[in-house]
Amino acid sequence: MRITGGAARGILLACPQKSALRPATDALRLAIFSALAAAGKDCRATHFVDFFAGVGSYGLEALSRGARSGVFVERDRECCDAIRRNLAAVCCAARSDQKFFPIRCGDAFSLSPSDDPGLLFCDPPYELLRREPIRYLDLLASHLRAARPDAVAVLELPSDAKITLPEPLRPWKTIGKSGGRGSPCALFIGVC
Numbered sequence: 301m302r303i304t305g306g307a308a309r310g311i312l313l314a315c316p317q318k319s320a321l322r323p324a325t326d327a328l329r330l331a332i333f334s335a336l337a338a339a340g341k342d343c344r345a346t347h348f349v350d351f352f353a354g355v356g357s358y359g360l361e362a363l364s365r366g367a368r369s370g371v372f373v374e375r376d377r378e379c380c381d382a383i384r385r386n387l388a389a390v391c392c393a394a395r396s397d398q399k400f401f402p403i404r405c406g407d408a409f410s411l412s413p414s415d416d417p418g419l420l421f422c423d424p425p426y427e428l429l430r431r432e433p434i435r436y437l438d439l440l441a442s443h444l445r446a447a448r449p450d451a452v453a454v455l456e457l458p459s460d461a462k463i464t465l466p467e468p469l470r471p472w473k474t475i476g477k478s479g480g481r482g483s484p485c486a487l488f489i490g491v492c
Contacts, residue, residue, distance in 0.1 A: 333365060370401050
């Protein structure tokens with residue numbers, strides 16, 4: 301797994317050897333960031349929040365592509381250590397200061413919404429998302445309501461997941477593979 305674009309393009313990301321970890325694929329991240337750029341939702345000079353960050357691939361990709369600041373939220377300690385290593389490498393390549401990209405090693409549901417983010421990334425464990433989709437959608441809704449009016453959330457989910465967005469969320473694009481159980485796709489979400 302590597303950074304697919306920007307100043308840190310090609311940097312390999314450290315990843316703990318956990319069977320339960322399911323990092324975002326390079327191809328899906330490339331498609332997501334291409335779709336964001338095509339829609340005028342560029343990463344440059346924006347602030348992001350990377351929920352359920354894993355090794356930080358979504359946030360690190362945004363950093364590589366010019367994000368000015370961001371927050372990584374992950375509760376697994378080994379993953380937080382991997383984010384620290386990855387952040388150091390990507391910040392060096394992007395000539396950014398790590399102090400603008402804090403890592404919150406804790407529960408994503410305890411992070412207070414802020415009015416700053418332009419991009420929210422949410423990549424929860426697929427089985428938990430299938431069991432309690434409204435919990436994760438409510439998390440995004442609370443953060444999107446508090447964020448800038450043009451903020452966008454990107455929710456990675458399995459293509460076979462059935463979810464209904466609550467008000468005031470609205471979908472504006474879906475990308476990724478269609479197919480069997482567990483094939484990844486991304487749902488782009490804004491607010492009405």
